[in-house]
Amino acid sequence: MTDLKKRGNIKIGPDYCGRTRREFLHTLGGGFTSLALTGLLSWDGFFSNQAVADNSVISYTNPLTPKDPHFTPKAKRVIFLFMYGGPSHIDTFDYKPKMYGLDGKTVKVKTSGRGGEKNEGRIVEPKWKFKQYGESGQWVSDLFPHIATCVDDITFIKSMTADSPRHGSAMLMMNSGHVLSGRPSLGSWVNYGLGSVNQNLPGYVVMLDETGGPISGAKNWASGYMPAAYQGTVFKSAGTPIWDLKPVDNMNHKQQRHLLDTLYKFNSGHLADRVDNSALSARIANYELAFKMQSTAPEAVDLDQEPDYIKKLYGLDQERTVNFGRKCLLARRLAERGVRFIQVYSGGHHSDSNWDAHGDLVFNHERHCGNTDKPIAGLLKDLKQRGMLDETLVIWGGEFGRQPTAEYAEGTGRDHNALGFTMWMAGGGIRSGISIGETDELGSAAVEDPFHVKHLHATVLHQLGLNPNTLTYFHGGLDQKLVGPEGAKPIRQIIT
Amino acid sequence: MRIRKSQIAVFLTISLLLICLATPMLWAEAAYWAYQPVTVPDLPPVKNQEWIKNPIDTFILNRLEEGGLLPATPATKSTLIRRAYYDLIGLPPLPQEVTSFVNDADPMAYSKLLDRLLDSEQYGVKWGRHWLDLVRYAETNGYERDGDKAYAWRYRDYVIDAFNKDKPYDQFIREQLAGDLLDEITPETIVATGYYRLGIWDDEPADRQLARYDYLDDIVSTTGQVMLGISMGCVRCHDHKADPISIKDYYSFLAFFNDITPHSNDSLVDIGTISQKQEYQIKVNQKKMAGEKLQDQIFKMEEVLRTQLRGSISQMSDRLDTDLVDLTYRFYRDTWDQLPNNFDQLRQEAEGQIVSNQFTLRPASRTKAIGLVFEGKLHVPANDDYTFYINSIGGSRLWVDGQKVTELVQAKGGFHQGSVTLMAGYLPVRLEYFNQDEDFPSLQVYWSSSGEKGERRYLSDAFTILPDSRSTGQSWFYTFELPTEDWMKVDFDDSNWETGVGGFGTHDTPGTFVRTVWNTPKIWLRKTFKLDHIPAQVGLHLHHDEDVQVFINGKRVTNRRGYLTSYRTVDLKESALKIGENVIAVNCMQTGGGQYIDVGIFANLMVADLDELLKKHKRQVEASPDLQAQVDLYRKLKKDRDDSRKGKIPYSHMALAVEDIGSSQTYILRRGNPRLQGNPVEPEIPSVLRYSAPRLKLPLEKNQNKVKRRIVAEWIANSENPMTARVMVNRIWQHHFGYGIVKSSNDFGKLGTQPTHLKLLDWLAHEFVNNQWRIKSLHKTIMMSNTYQMSAEANEAALVVDPLNNLFWRFNMRRLTAEEIRDSVLSVSGNLSRKLGGPSVFPELPEEVLATSSQPTRVWGKSPPEEANRRSVYIKVKRSLLVPILNQFDMANTDSTCAVRFMTMVPTQSLTMLNGKFINQQAVTFSERIRQRGGTDLSTQIQFGLRLVLSRQPSTEEITWATEFVEKLMKTEQISKKVALDRFALLALNLNEFIFLD
Secondary structure (H helix, E strand, O other): OOOHHHHOOOOEOOOOOOEOOHHHHOOOOOOHHHOOOHHHHHHHOOOOOOOOOOOOOOOOEOOOOOOOOOOOOOOOEEEEEEEOOOOOHHHOOOOOHHHOOOOOOEEEEEEEEOOEEEEEEEEOOOOOOEEEEOOOOEEEEOOOOOHHHHHHHEEEEEEEEOOOOOHHHHHHHHHHOOOOOOOOOHHHHHHHHHOOOOOOOOOEEEEOEOOEOOOOHHHHHOOOOOOHHHOOEEOOOOOOOOOOOOOOOOOOHHHHHHHHHHHHHHHHHHHHOOOOOHHHHHHHHHHHHHHHHHHHHHHHHOHHHOOHHHHHHOOOOOHHHHHHHHHHHHHHHHHHOOOOEEEEEEOOOOHHHOOOOOOOHHHHHHHHHHHHHHHHHHHHHHHHHOOOHHHEEEEEEOOOEEEEEEOOOOOOOEEEEOOOEEEEEEOOOEOOOEEEOEEOOOOOOEEEOOEEHHHHHHHHHHHOOOOOOOOEEEEOOEEEEOOOOOOOOOOHHHEO | OOOOOOOOOOOOOHHHHEOOOOOHHHHHHHOOHHHOOOOOOOOOOOOOHHHOOOHHHHHHHHHHHHOOOOOOOEOOHHHHHHHHHHHHHOOOOOHHHHHHHHHOOOOOHHHHHHHHHHHOOHHHHHHHHHHHHHOOOOOEOOOOOOOEOOOHHHHHHHHHHHHHOOOOHHHHHHHHHHOOOOOOOOHHHHHHHHHHHOOOOOOOOOOHHHHHHHHHHHHHHHHHHHHHOOOOOOOOOOOOOOOOOOHHHHHHHHHHHOOEOOOOOOOEEEOOOHHHHHHHHHHHHHHHHHHHHHHHHHHHHHHHHHHHOHHHHOOOOOOOOOOEEEEEEEEEEOOOOEOOOOHHHOOOOEEEEOOOOOEOOOOOOOOOOEEEEEEEEEEEOOOEEEEEEEEEEOOEEEEEOOEEEEEEOEOOOEEEEEEEEEOOEEEEEEEEEEEOOOOOOEEEEEEEEOOOOOOOEEOEOEEEEEOOOOOOOOEEEEEOOOOOOOOOOOOOOOOOOEEEEOOEEOOOOOOOOOOEEOOOOEEEEEEEEEEOOOOOEEEEEEEEEOOEEEEEOOEEEEEEOOEOOOOEEEEEOOOOOOOEEEEEEEEEEOOOOOOEEEEEEEEEOOOOOHHHHHHHOHHHHHHOHHHHHHHHHHHHHHHHHHHHHOOOOOOOOEEEOOOEOOOOOEEEEHHHOOOOEEEEEOOOOOHHHOOOOOOEOOOOOOOOOOOHHHHHHHHHOOOOOOOHHHHHHHHHHHHHHOOOOOOOOOOOOOOOOOOOOHHHHHHHHHHHHHOOOOHHHHHHHHHHOHHHHEOOOOOHHHHHHOOOOOOOOOOOOEEOOHHHHHHHHHHHHOOOEOOOOOOOEOOOOOHHHHOOOOOOOOOOOOOOHHHHOEOHHHEOOEOOEOOHHHHHOOOOOOOOOOOOOOOOOOHHHHHHHHHOHHHHHHHHHHHHHHHHHOOOOHHHHHHHHHHHHHOOOOOHHHHHHHHHHHHHHHHHOOOOHHHHHHHHHHHHHOOHHHHEEO
16 A cells, blocks of 8 residues: 555654644554654644655654754754763863962852852862963863864853752753753754754764763663654764674674565565554664664774874874774764764763862863863864864863862862853854853852853754754643753854 | 651541532633543444444444444454453463464353453553553662662552552552551552652752752652643643643642652661561571670670780770779660669679779670679778769669769669768779660769869769760750851851750650750751860760761761661761860751751770780780680680671561651742742642532641641542543553543643543443442453454555544554563563562673663672563663663653653664574574474474464465575575574564564
């Protein structure tokens, strides 16, 4: 009845446990023919690519089918460099000249971190010198000599704020817009809103640190109340990139092909009496897609295809930078191949394995900055030289910043700070060489043009051509939004 | 936090509760179908009477005939048995079961099959999982630590068991909402209240106040959606935009749950039976006795060794002056109400000498319910009047020279003193002491002559630096308002703080001596005291409820979480004390229940540490084989004792459950903001349901607690509630047919989908309630209908008219759920363990999956194979680590209620089913099973394998395809028959027909 070729792609079942549009998708149930979604879906505009089969049988809709944005996007993709643990803004990009010379002095300053709320503390003077770089003259500390050479392409937001100074909830906030667990992550929203261009690769990729995932693990790239198809796929930068991508050891390509051909015979026979059920044909098609992914994904991660000068650019020739460098280079390769949202973690596990410098700030930040500076600069330069930077939005930052004062009686460790911190963006229709917002003289809190995480998220969606206030998903009786029920505007000052 | 276990008063007289009231204002809104009482609908007319097996068919056929549609042909018997197996137990039938059913000519065969499946304990495994989806079941809290919800699995077992024993649904609801407040409370009903503890919980929220309402919102929205089909997600901040539910309704409904204690790491309730507790107690006692026996031997050995080294001791600089000589002790065990008069008539447990010649509690081999009698001689330097001072927790009595000098017989003890005239010389002295079961022991004794008042000489190895408020209230500076952060510093100005007498707290807190009421969330205390020397060992007498921090001279010396129910002694590693003026500063916080804070400081005089002595006299010891043997024995005893103290006797009769904290007033929070408190509200059901639903008059008086959740439970579980039965029968229907009569099965409101067959819904609801809310009989009724027994065959005409099958003109095919897929694979490979219940299991996960955790090496456990191969409902549900095969095939999101699962088809699923370790391991065992049980001939082996996955006889064509596949592999790829059959097994597990159900 239905032409298989016409539907071709991966398709999904009708019964979204959440409910994309309440009029129909509100918990539909498992009947496969119940997917008369299209007419209703087109209500949302970006569902216009949904397939309507002929002869009134409604076909499966691949959740990752490319969808039209709400308006012409400036960015095609996002690379989010996540500095897990919380980098210190006043030691990196937020220059606080008045703090120098105050080391050890106790000052009145309100702070809130894992150690609770305090009204005074001992200043830990920024441990590195700052210099101005580029034509834009932006300030960068000695921790980032390579990124410093890219500042003319970067916009700093030095007045970021978040709702929580605790890792658990702050990670969820930065990744999913809310301190409560169970929301879809930013990448899931992008996948949901735009689908994926390359069906042979996941639309949303996450690369983790060698030391382990961030706290809360998979929650950071989960799809929450949306289908699992929208969640991030963990990609390894060495070996087999995706779980279960490689056939078992003793099965060669030819044998597997033979297996798939026989499987096709059985499944086609089964389908013959059930042609109206497009879920069956979707599953048949998926075996072919999976087969293709087995070759396309390894090709994507085959860094040997890159010339030496490129490898060097990312620091692959140095032990310190090779790990993060591989991930950055891989991010570019995936971006080239149509992966829409790529998140790269610097830091994993707990304490000094990430940017969480509670004890020895110098040790911690020299380690993580040194590991990432060259690769990040390499990524920016490489994207630029390929003409990709304009349409690739690069984001740098952690779940919060750090306090100007010491956490303990002794030492240089700083506690968490969600009242003011720095993030930066580059490319993807973001203005270059500027800096917006300010923290106070100590960097303890945002005082001028404070921006919330939701503004950052709104900006990301906006650059991708999605309206953050109309990109909604019906769940739990509410039209849910990434940016919260009250909505949020993108940060206009930084948009070209 | 703890509230006294008072009798659970039940104020409910249901007859009193059912008073119908109406307010005309909302009549129009209340006319919406879902709020109308369930009526018994008339059976509609149908033409094709022959098709009707039961009234379900009448309702369905009536609509089909109206739409000019014909019902699909009946399903074949082999389709039907597979459908029934999956729908009732979530597993495939065995080939022989299929054969015998297909060949069974008994007209009752199908009915008997259903009875057998409904009786299977695997039924609860399948249907319990549907309920677990609804109540966002998970076994960890999420967030940074993703801490374990200990004993959450008991709730899972409760649910499975409830389905298996066909617990009436109204009782099922009652137990989960108010199992701790019922007339009859059992361990089972307590476990049921774990319902309230299954959600996410951040143990360090950025905003504690908001977090409390997030928790309550989770309960309100889950209860509303799951049990009532009402969605209240938006009403937390503003009136519902579509349904007649106001923000006042929301907070009034929330008020039913506002007395629940907050989440914590130890919100566990003891559900042990008397014999379980006794058995545990016996084990604990045995362990304790063994330890005490060793401790007594150790003390004696110490004294012996001290005696042996006595000559050297006298030269030790840290040896203490003492006025006592020839001191002996007798040690007693008992529980007394007051100091016994007649120690001499009691039997001591141990006796011996005290070489240090100080009154000391060191001979006590345990800390509770002890008695000690000391006898010796007191060196009186001159004829004079002497005063003796005693400060003890527990009673004490002192005789000198045959005269009773002072006594305090009360169990709680305290400070007492007495004077006596004594002649110079060595006079007999006797001290008696006891403490009760509840207290930690403390004994301090000193004396002074009349001439040197104030010059104390210690007779005990401990003395008080700063008394606590047990016997005499101590004066403190205090404040309830957050002070500046230097409040604990020595030079902090506390002059504008209040002055009050300790202890501070509320009178209903156990084990306290409240003299100043503190009932706010936090208190800060300060006090100054003087010292003329710095004692070596310092400890605190402390009672706190809840978290406390103690600072001495600005330095934090202790930081304890949670609460105590009596005083404790806490040794301090560093005291921060100094000569002259000292400042102690304390702060204590409160989240719910009782509250209390009191602190005192005591000192232990340095007693020459025996290990130090032995070190110093190493040569002397080594020179004497006898002494060396004693030292070796001493060390061995100490090691044995330390070993015996290690490890706890496990007690597992605990449940994740709720308790009430008392009566909380609830307020409307404007825009959902806890800082914008509006009008107070009383517990009340949503107003729109008051006309049609039974109106419950709430017999609530101020401060009357432990009844609110019972009321809401009784209201929901009431047969007249229009929502409860409708919502549940719709869910049962949904899991048989793929979707509900109301497809948005968690939302019966206007934002939900409207029922396709309202009368059928009502008929089912009415049947359900009439059958005592028995779910199994509802299954049977549904499955006996012709509607259920139709095939899934398409019909072109019907597809045009009703492509969504809203009218149920055929059966809906479905993909198996994540659990069904994994369980079926295990079942076919022959590896499935059907064991029920108990703690969750950890199937092996690939390292790359573990690497996504922040603690790759600690995040997951390891179960032996037979445990790892249990049904999927028993796999540990961890919020931060998802089991790939379950996650990929659309298991429920664990952070909010999930009424309908997604059913996605994505290529990564195919990768997992082709290349995954689990599937390949199972394929190898499946292949082994085929080779062992499927005969020797390839064709019979293939038939055997296909029959297992397809639950039917394979066609000749299918056998040929598979045979050619295996043969070709062997021929052209030169692989062994074993490996070729492994491949065939893998192929079979990937068949669409295996994963889909007709």
